[in-house]
Amino acid sequence: MAFQDQLLFPHLTALENVAFGPRTAGASRADARRTAQSWLDRFGVGDLATRKPGQLSGGQAQRVSIARALANDPRVLLLDEPFAGLDVSVAAGLRVELARHLAAYDGVTLLVTHDAIDALTLADVVWVLEGGKLVQVGPPREVAARPLTHHVARLVGLNVLHEGDRFWSFSPSAVTVSPAEPSGSARHRWPGTVTSLAPHGDAVRLLVSGRHELLADVTPAAVAELELAPGREVWLSVKETAVDTYDAGSNGG
Numbered sequence: 624m625a626f627q628d629q630l631l632f633p634h635l636t637a638l639e640n641v642a643f644g645p646r647t648a649g650a651s652r653a654d655a656r657r658t659a660q661s662w663l664d665r666f667g668v669g670d671l672a673t674r675k676p677g678q679l680s681g682g683q684a685q686r687v688s689i690a691r692a693l694a695n696d697p698r699v700l701l702l703d704e705p706f707a708g709l710d711v712s713v714a715a716g717l718r719v720e721l722a723r724h725l726a727a728y729d730g731v732t733l734l735v736t737h738d739a740i741d742a743l744t745l746a747d748v749v750w751v752l753e754g755g756k757l758v759q760v761g762p763p764r765e766v767a768a769r770p771l772t773h774h775v776a777r778l779v780g781l782n783v784l785h786e787g788d789r790f791w792s793f794s795p796s797a798v799t800v801s802p803a804e805p806s807g808s809a810r811h812r813w814p815g816t817v818t819s820l821a822p823h824g825d826a827v828r829l830l831v832s833g834r835h836e837l838l839a840d841v842t843p844a845a846v847a848e849l850e851l852a853p854g855r856e857v858w859l860s861v862k863e864t865a866v867d868t869y870d871a872g873s874n875g876g
Contacts, residue, residue: 625692627704629684631676637663637687638672644695662690666720682713689721693728700732706741718744739778743767751775768792769869773836782837790869795828797865798839802849805860812860813837817853820846827851831859 631640641659646652663669666686676684685705692700705721706714722745725732734745742749743763751759751766753774759766770776770792776783782798784791791811799805805812815833822828826840829851837859841851851857 624701624703625685625689625705627707629676629688631684631688631691633676636673636675637668637679640676640687641691641694644691648695658694659690662694663687665724666690680713681709682717685709685717686720689724693724696730698730700728700730702732702734702736704736705734706736706738721745739767739780743779751778769867771871777838780838782835784835788870790871791866792869793861793866795823795838795840796826797861798837799860800829800831800839800841800845800849800851801858801860804858810861810863811866812858814856814858817851817855817857819853820851831857 631637632643635643638656638659641662642652642655645655645658650658660669660672663672663686666689668683668686668690671679671683671687676687679687689702689705692702702721706717709717718741725745732745734741736742743766746763749759749761749763749766750757751772751774753772759771759775766775767779767781769790770779770781770783771790773783776792781792781794804814813833813835815831815835815837818830818832818836820827820829823840825842827843827846829839829841831837831839839859841849845851849855849857
C-alpha cells in the first residue's frame with residue numbers, strides 16, 4: 624500500500640525504507656538493498672538513497688513510498704490518493720512515471736482518488752462512488768464521454784441532463800452565453816443566473832444556475848463584453864450537433 628501521507632519510516636533512509644519489504648519477506652540484506660536501489664533508480668530518486676524522509680520533498684517522498692510498495696512484488700497494490708498535497712507540476716510528472724510502471728505491473732492495482740485526472744489516465748476500469756453508492760462503472764473513456772449522474776459529469780468536466788430514460792451531455796466549451804434569448808440554429812437553450820466564475824486554462828468557466836446547473840467556458844474578452852459576474856442573468860444555448868445522447872445501458876453502468 625502507498626499512503627496519501629507517505630508514512631515512511633522516519634528513522635530509516637530512503638534505501639532502507641524500500642528495502643524493508645523484501646527484507647521482511649526473507650531476502651538477504653544485500654539482495655534487499657539491490658532491489659531497493661533498482662526501484663529508487665526507476666523513479667528517478669536513486670541519488671537520494673541515503674536521505675531520510677525529513678530531508679525529502681513531498682514529491683520525492685511519494686516516489687519513495689510508491690517504490691517501497693512495489694519493491695515486494697505485490698499481487699495487489701493499493702494507492703490511496705497518491706498525488707494529494709503535491710504541487711500540480713510534480714503530480715503531473717509522477718502520474719506519468721506511475722502510469723509507465725503500472726503498464727508493466729501484472730498484479731491488480733486499486734487506486735482511490737477524488738481527482739478525475741488520476742482515474743482517467745491510470746485506470747483500466749473506473750468505479751464511481753457517490754453518497755456511498757456505486758453509480759457508474761466502465762472504461763475511463765466511456766465514463767468520461769457519457770456520465771450518468773451530475774456528480775460524474777462534474778468530475779469529468781461535462782454538462783449532463785437527464786430527460787426521462789435518456790441522457791444528454793455536452794462540453795462547457797460548446798455552450799454559447801448571451802444576454803438575451805438566442806435565435807437561430809441552437810436548438811437547446813436555457814435561462815439562468817451566473818453563480819460563479821473561475822479561470823480554466825485560457826478560458827473562464829461559468830457556473831450558471833436555473834432549471835439546470837450548467838457549466839460554460841467563455842473568453843476573458845466575453846466576460847468583459849457581457850459584463851459577466853455573479854448574479855448576472857444570461858441565456859445559455861448549445862447546438863444539437865454538440866450534444867451526445869445516450870441511455871444508461873450504453874456505457875456499462
